[in-house]
Amino acid sequence: MPEKRVTVASKVGLHARPAATVAKAAAAQPVAVHIAKAGGDPVAAGSVLNLMTLAAGYGDEVIISAEGEGAEAAVDAIAELVATDLDA
Known part of the structure; x- marks a missing residue:
């Protein structure tokens, strides 16, 4: 699984506009994309609400992953x- x-x-x-932009792009991918803060549980990146609940702030490290063809x-x-x- 690439990450x-x-x-x-x-x-x-x-948060807000950046989350909406990332969620829209993630939802358009051919595979489910997940994102997590370092040490946290991954959430679906295609959901604005999920991205906002991560509370990933400026300078925070996040891990992006996906599985399947095109991941x-x-x-x-x-x-x-x-x-x-x-x-x-």
Whole structure:
């Protein structure tokens, strides 16, 4: 199962607009993408509510994972978004 560790770059963390952007992109992937804070339980990345309950703030490390055909590309796509300041 591919996974990638990435640092949250948005100044507000994975809250509001950044969470909506990440959730929309994750839901569009061909596989289910999960995200977790280091040491926490993974949640479905395709849900804004799930992303907001992570309480992943600016500078926090998160782990993005997926399983199945196309999982590596899905993980890379979501990791790239999380590592971008989506408030800019």
